[in-house]
Amino acid sequence: MRIAIDAMGGDHAPELIVQGALQAAAEWPDTELLLVGNASAIEPLLAGGIPSNVKLHHAEDVIAGDEEPVKAVRRKKDSSMVVAGTLVKEKQADAMLSAGNTGALMATGLLVVGRMSGIERPALAPMLPTQDDMGVLALDLGANMDAKPEHLLQYAIMGSVYRAKVHGLSQPRVGLLNVGTEAKKGSELTKAAFELLEQAPVNFIGNVEARDVLSRNCDVLVCDGFSGNILLKSMEGAAGMIFSSLKDAFGHSLLTKAAAAIMLPRLRHLKKKMDYKEHGGAPLLGLNGLVVKCHGSSDALAVKNAVGKARIALQGELISSISAEINGK
């Protein structure tokens, strides 16, 4: 099994990306890792020796975080991200990972790796944190801003296969993000999607309200990309405001600082729990190969974890399983 890693994408590229790849290579000797990026930037990071299951694949160019995604992907054929995508397309790699420009990675998925036959729109599917630390797979979180009911149906199927193959859940519970739990609630989109999901070959448990997502009453949360983005960023915003206010409150006096010292380890754990970045890479589902988005701020551990999940997905034949479900084979 061979995984291409965009060594140049992300806030800590190439240093921590390469470090994470080396850690993954040591942990999983059966997995070959292709470090895609500028040789002159990567080689010094391999001065300690290159493990036999790591290969450097030179790519001259880099797509920056603020570049216009589609233009960048079309123009920069020799960028680390596009080259990694090309390796997947040409079956020289089974999967690719990148912590770079999210929009450009979605464009690479569509324009380079290619859409899976039968899929209308690919979906970005990160894990959201939940109260019980198990997480919920939410999709779409931003690949497709104007979803149709049929897209939501496909998200449900892809998400269910992913949870079964990667997390070993049998009969993952699928919920539809909505403004109320009753069947007739919501927009035209959610009402039509609800009817499709009731007939679908998934374990559909009905509508889920945004405030209940973190209680994990479902394993797969289906939503359109716009609402999904609002969901994720609202939670981030609320958590950020509370933690910042807590910091102020704990810094108020000597007494509150003493309280802070007592509580610090537990608060750190809580903050980490609320941080969806910690949950590792998010697959872009519905493509002709496995493409994984790592958070821009990924460190070595995040990269290593993402490699680990990609391995499990490949071992479970995720892509062909999704294709079989979507195309009813």
Add this chain to the structure above:
Amino acid sequence: MRIAIDAMGGDHAPELIVQGALQAAAEWPDTELLLVGNASAIEPLLAGGIPSNVKLHHAEDVIAGDEEPVKAVRRKKDSSMVVAGTLVKEKQADAMLSAGNTGALMATGLLVVGRMSGIERPALAPMLPTQDDMGVLALDLGANMDAKPEHLLQYAIMGSVYRAKVHGLSQPRVGLLNVGTEAKKGSELTKAAFELLEQAPVNFIGNVEARDVLSRNCDVLVCDGFSGNILLKSMEGAAGMIFSSLKDAFGHSLLTKAAAAIMLPRLRHLKKKMDYKEHGGAPLLGLNGLVVKCHGSSDALAVKNAVGKARIALQGELISSISAEINGK
């Protein structure tokens, strides 16, 4: 000025609703309050004497929290909510308040009080809490699930007039809830609304991401009712999960309990800050009269505060000001 109060709607009706009305009557002797509801339930609560500016207006029936809104409003003509709406329609009251069934109140607004001429869809406009305690008026938060760009434009105008008249802001900053700050970001809906808002007679500052809403970089947040609901309930969900985890963390040992004792007053303040219910009533804008939704869990203070805000809105001639802006007079 005369304000009709649905004395029978809400978790604590009629007791705390009547108590709040009595407090408001004492504070603002110039304001006449009509307590609408079942006389046999309300009269015992007025045993201590009825102030001269409080009148009891009997209504036999009540709309329950779980009734199907439109059906209930059509059938229960003699319910406290519908009677209060009828008083506004017939100009026997200038405004109405209710802590009852939200859907039924929106139906009462549309079917009884009536839509303002020139308005396509009324909007529910609560204040969301912000880091600086000033709050942001968000609309629509659920009156209209399938908004068109023109609706969002009207929300922006109505919200701006409300912030100017009720909170005294000159040039309130209007933001559009979106998935990114750049002009071209978002769904077909937000892209079209962005263009309309740029031309509108409001102080449009551009797109606002969900995670930045609480930092209050705008005074009026415009969104469709579906996304607005997701925004609000995601924040509630995240805050609920954090506070529940904090409670667990503080309850862990004697030492953490000591820390809790030190921190309790500050944590209470923070929890209160995050609670949008504390921000009082939410106007339903775009009707032929002022209709205010109080939270279902409203206590006497919440009712009194809602009366206070309704007074300011009426003094500022909110309804005719909105009509003038919408109809370009």
